Amino acid sequence: MVCKADLHTHSTASDGQYSPAELAELIKKRGAEVWALTDHDNIDGVAEAKAAGKALGLRVIQGVELSADDYLNLHILGYGFSAAALQDWLNSLKGGRNDRKYRIRDFLRTKGLEVPLDEVDAEAADGSIGRPHFAMVMLRHGMVATRKEAFDKYLDTPDFQEMEKGMKPSAQECVERIKAAGGKVSLAHPYQIVLNGESLEKLVCRLKGYGLDAIECYYPIHTLEETAGYLKLAKKYDLRVTGGSDFHGEKHKPDHPLAARELALDWLI
Ligand code: AMP
Ligand code: ZN
Ligand code: FE
Ligand code: FE
Numbered sequence: 619m620v621c622k623a624d625l626h627t628h629s630t631a632s633d634g635q636y637s638p639a640e641l642a643e644l645i646k647k648r649g650a651e652v653w654a655l656t657d658h659d660n661i662d663g664v665a666e667a668k669a670a671g672k673a674l675g676l677r678v679i680q681g682v683e684l685s686a687d688d689y690l691n692l693h694i695l696g697y698g699f700s701a702a703a704l705q706d707w708l709n710s711l712k713g714g715r716n717d718r719k720y721r722i723r724d725f726l727r728t729k730g731l732e733v734p735l736d737e738v739d740a741e742a743a744d745g746s747i748g749r750p751h752f753a754m755v756m757l758r759h760g761m762v763a764t765r766k767e768a769f770d771k772y773l774d775t776p777d778f779q780e781m782e783k784g785m786k787p788s789a790q791e792c793v794e795r796i797k798a799a800g801g802k803v804s805l806a807h808p809y810q811i812v813l814n815g816e817s818l819e820k821l822v823c824r825l826k827g828y829g830l831d832a833i834e835c836y837y838p839i840h841t842l843e844e845t846a847g848y849l850k851l852a853k854k855y856d857l858r859v860t861g862g863s864d865f866h867g868e869k870h871k872p873d874h875p876l877a878a879r880e881l882a883l884d885w886l887i
Contacts, residue, residue, distance in 0.1 A: 619887070622878040623652035625681065626695065626806065626834065626862020631655075631663030633748040635867020638663040642670035642678075644865075650878040652887060654681035654862070656695055659711040660746050664701070677887060682708070683806060684796075686789035688821075690779040691810040694792040695834060695860070697886060699801025707795055711787070712746060718785065719747045722773075725781045726752070729772055731761050749773045750870050765870075789821075790828050797829035802886055804832035804860040809844050819851060826855050831885070836861025838874050858885050 628634035629641050636644065638655055645653045653676050655667040664680045671678035679697050682704075686692040696704075719735060726733050733755055741751040753768035762768040772778065787795075796803045805825060808818060822833065835848040836859070852859050863877040 619882065619884045620880050621652045621677070621883050621887070622650045623654075623881045623883060624648070624650045624862050624865070624877040624879070625652070625654040625679070625697070625804070625860050625881070626656050626683070626837075627654065627865045627876070628657055628683075629655055629663040629667070630743060630745045631660055632657035632745050633742070633750040633866060633870060634745075635869045638667035639670035641865075642667060642674055642676060644876055645671070646674040646676060648876040648878050650676070650876070652677045652679065652881075652883060654679040654695075654697055656681035656683040656862070658683050658746060658748055659685060659715060660708055661701055661704075662746075679887065682796075684711075684792040685786050686792050687782075687784065687786040688789045689811050689813070690774065690782070691807075691812070692789055692821075693806035693810070694789060694796070695804040695806045695862075696792070696796035696799075697802045697804070699796050699799035703799035704795060704801075714785065715746045715748075718782075721781060721785070722749070722752055725778065726756075726772060731756065731772070733759070733761070750866070754870075789825060793825055793828040793830055802831045803829060804834050804858075805830060806834050807837045807839070807864065808833060808835075808848055809837070809840055815847070822851055822855055822857070826857065830857065832858035832860045834861060835859045836877070836879050836881075838863060838877070858882075860886075 629638045668678045682696045684694040737755045753765045756768045833852045861879045864874045865876045
């Protein structure tokens with residue numbers, strides 16, 4: 619079954635600009651039929667997404683994007699798992715994210731920046747806090763000239779990764795937990811892991827051993843060559859293909875417009 623889908627989106631439950639209900643409207647307008655809400659490390663927006671999506675005739679898949687410890691931007695997408703089976707663990711991740719904001723504040727202090735946490739909290743509103751919220755506050759205070767600079771100079775650096783080491787679940791745990799909860803797993807935006815071909819293949823092979831189902835081959839930032847390489851890798855390891863926009867709203871990520879990509883999804887829905 620081929621459906622128009624966007625399987626990677628963020629709402630105000632994490633670092634997205636729009637509420638799940640607003641996102642449902644935008645997805646519908648974009649012309650997708652299948653939609654997964656994949657907030658960072660939580661499913662707090664999924665109930666609202668399901669209700670709003672259903673009212674608009676969308677097929678909504680329960681999703682989550684987990685940050686794994688192995689590499690700074692190694693993200694694991696989980697789909698269609700039992701919420702009850704995962705909820706306690708997701709709650710513990712939420713606690714971890716809350717502790718993390720103090721570590722990020724302290725890290726930025728070592729770089730000579732005093733970022734007020736109350737403003738970071740306000741930026742995240744009720745959603746879980748992530749680096750983009752810090753970037754917004756740093757920008758507002760003139761500590762950086764652009765959001766990109768906040769990441770390039772501070773939040774997406776080897777130093778930052780060192781500070782985070784050991785604080786997140788391993789990729790193995792992420793994959794195995796989603797699988798144990800009856801879900802499907804895709805490797806998010808492989809380009810962002812910044813591995814050469816051989817290392818990426820090793821990683822995919824290892825994750826496949828834990829139960830990985832798919833690779834997110836289609837992603838706005840992937841070049842045609844990269845996409846072709848990921849499709850080839852998926853084929854070689856008998857993995858399915860997913861795709862998504864990683865839409866966060868224009869404010870946070872203007873270069874990630876919503877997608878309505880044709881995907882074969884019999885294995886997922
Ligand atoms: P976190 O959940 O705190 O690890 O933050 C993840 C978010 O930060 C994702 O939405 C990423 O797109 C964003 N992000 C990560 N690296 C960068 C970067 N170099 N430039 C802009 N955004 C980034
Ligand atoms: Zn994000
Ligand atoms: Fe991600
Ligand atoms: Fe994402």
